[in-house]
Amino acid sequence: MAIRLRLDKPWRQLTADEAARLPGQLGVYQIADAQGVVLYIGQAGARSPFGLRSELQRELKERGSGYQFRVEVNMQYRTRWFELLMVHKADHGSLPPGNANNPPPALGRLSPA
Amino acid sequence: MDFEPSSEQQMLIDQVRRYVREEIIPLEARLDPDASELAPEDQARLVEKTKAMGLFGIDIPKEFGGPDIDIVTRVLLAIEMAQHRAGLYVPCYGTFGGAGLAQIFEANEDQKERYLYPTLRGEKKPFFGLTEPSGGSDPARAIQTRAERKDNGWVLNGAKIFISGADRAQYGIVFARTDASKGRAGITCFIVDADTPGFYVRRVVHTLRSSSYATELEFKDCWVSDHQILGEVNKGFAVANDRLTRQRIPYAAGCIGVAIAAHEMAIEWAKMRSTFGEKLANRQAIQWMLVDNEIDIRTARHFTLEAAEKARRGQPFRTEAAIAKLTASEGGGRVVDRAMQIHGGMGMTKDLPLERWYREMRIRRVGEGPSEVQRMVIAREILGSNLR
Numbered sequence: 141m142a143i144r145l146r147l148d149k150p151w152r153q154l155t156a157d158e159a160a161r162l163p164g165q166l167g168v169y170q171i172a173d174a175q176g177v178v179l180y181i182g183q184a185g186a187r188s189p190f191g192l193r194s195e196l197q198r199e200l201k202e203r204g205s206g207y208q209f210r211v212e213v214n215m216q217y218r219t220r221w222f223e224l225l226m227v228h229k230a231d232h233g234s235l236p237p238g239n240a241n242n243p244p245p246a247l248g249r250l251s252p253a
Numbered sequence: 254m255d256f257e258p259s260s261e262q263q264m265l266i267d268q269v270r271r272y273v274r275e276e277i278i279p280l281e282a283r284l285d286p287d288a289s290e291l292a293p294e295d296q297a298r299l300v301e302k303t304k305a306m307g308l309f310g311i312d313i314p315k316e317f318g319g320p321d322i323d324i325v326t327r328v329l330l331a332i333e334m335a336q337h338r339a340g341l342y343v344p345c346y347g348t349f350g351g352a353g354l355a356q357i358f359e360a361n362e363d364q365k366e367r368y369l370y371p372t373l374r375g376e377k378k379p380f381f382g383l384t385e386p387s388g389g390s391d392p393a394r395a396i397q398t399r400a401e402r403k404d405n406g407w408v409l410n411g412a413k414i415f416i417s418g419a420d421r422a423q424y425g426i427v428f429a430r431t432d433a434s435k436g437r438a439g440i441t442c443f444i445v446d447a448d449t450p451g452f453y454v455r456r457v458v459h460t461l462r463s464s465s466y467a468t469e470l471e472f473k474d475c476w477v478s479d480h481q482i483l484g485e486v487n488k489g490f491a492v493a494n495d496r497l498t499r500q501r502i503p504y505a506a507g508c509i510g511v512a513i514a515a516h517e518m519a520i521e522w523a524k525m526r527s528t529f530g531e532k533l534a535n536r537q538a539i540q541w542m543l544v545d546n547e548i549d550i551r552t553a554r555h556f557t558l559e560a561a562e563k564a565r566r567g568q569p570f571r572t573e574a575a576i577a578k579l580t581a582s583e584g585g586g587r588v589v590d591r592a593m594q595i596h597g598g599m600g601m602t603k604d605l606p607l608e609r610w611y612r613e614m615r616i617r618r619v620g621e622g623p624s625e626v627q628r629m630v631i632a633r634e635i636l637g638s639n640l641r
Binding site: 186187216246247249 | 285286288289290293418419421456464465468471603
């Protein structure tokens with residue numbers, strides 16, 4: 141079975157309709173600008189009232205229009221979030237700008253093959 | 254053997270119990286249910302507290318600056334430290350410090366300067382690289398990572414899996430085969446710096462323990478000098494085996510702590526919750542579950558303290574450690590399962606710590622040697638090693 145380290149689903153426009161259609165489940169997500177440059181990697185943890193839907197609705201409210209997103213439903217939202225951050229850093233040399241200001245304590249390093 | 258805590262032990266137990274209830278559990282209420290770390294400012298504040306309590310670095314031997322607490326008392330305290338949501342794998346979020354890897358205490362002076370002392374000062378973090386994709390229960394035969402002699406050193410090639418903390422570590426202890434013809438007598442233990450060319454943390458390995466991850470490592474023409482050998486060439490298996498045996502006692506203590514916490518929750522809920530006009534506590538079906546919990550906990554506690562007492566006396570404790578690990582991990586799993594059943598639907602939610610304990614406790618039947626290996630160890634004692 142191939143192991144998928146990266147989140148490579150197609151981007152979706154961050155709109156009220158799209159966010160409202162999201163499941164209320166736990167998981168991870170990415171926010172990108174119009175060109176598909178990842179700006180932020182987030183997680184919908186068990187404290188989110190409606191999981192991914194709540195988090196993306198909050199993102200829309202805070203950021204406004206013009207952004208894209210993609211999500212992955214994942215009960216292992218925390219370890220998957222760490223993994224996505226480390227893979228992004230390995231691929232790009234730094235964290236996404238939205239995470240760089242407030243990185244998780246003691247983020248590790250990966251060298252994906 | 255008398256396992257009633259002495260007055261001095263009871264004082265320490267009470268101190269740690271208060272710390273868990275007054276400092277750790279209130280912070281957890283604000284954290285994600287799967288969190289494994291505190292905010293840095295909380296971590297720093299609580300470390301100062303445990304230092305003031307005289308309990309920081311509790312597992313560090315006295316000659317290296319530890320508080321000189323015997324292993325029986327450490328087990329009693331470990332049972333207390335585990336009694337919160339993250340307590341099974343991150344007791345008190347590490348605010349009591351740690352000794353790092355026990356094997357490093359056996360290092361030579363040069364290695365102690367480079368690895369042990371920086372680790373004790375909190376400047377370096379280690380990992381323990383034993384398990385491989387070919388298996389973890391039988392490391393003597395499963396280790397396929399090989400180290401070949403080259404240029405006054407060794408070239409490592411191979412892979413490790415289920416390695417905790419390697420992505421954040423500055424160095425690790427890595428076991429590799431240095432003589433393919435000698436089985437367990439052909440394994441050597443190396444200290445590998447994480448920035449050594451040819452050392453790679455390839456990926457995260459997601460498990461039931463979704464609060465934290467393991468990693469998979471690759472060694473690709475990774476050269477290390479002779480100075481990086483821990484112990485002697487071809488004598489690494491003893492290093493691994495000693496660690497596995499010693500680790501089983503605190504591992505069991507953590508299971509007992511979580512089982513006690515789950516059991517206390519179940520008792521409280523059974524006294525409070527009514528169904529069909531009757532308190533759950535008045536129903537025999539529930540009473541029997543609570544009785545079975547009590548027996549599982551007392552059994553595990555007895556065997557774990559027995560193993561610790563033998564270790565304290567300097568007597569062989571391999572079999573006792575296996576019995577402790579077996580009873581605590583299997584009994585602890587049953588206790589958490591019954592506690593969930595008594596709680597009904599709420600027991601399945603992330604609102605309560607039971608679901609995290611359930612997932613993490615399941616790993617305990619496999620980690621640090623699966624139940625079947627513990628039974629093999631015990632059987633050898635009963636039957637004699639020639640009948641294994």
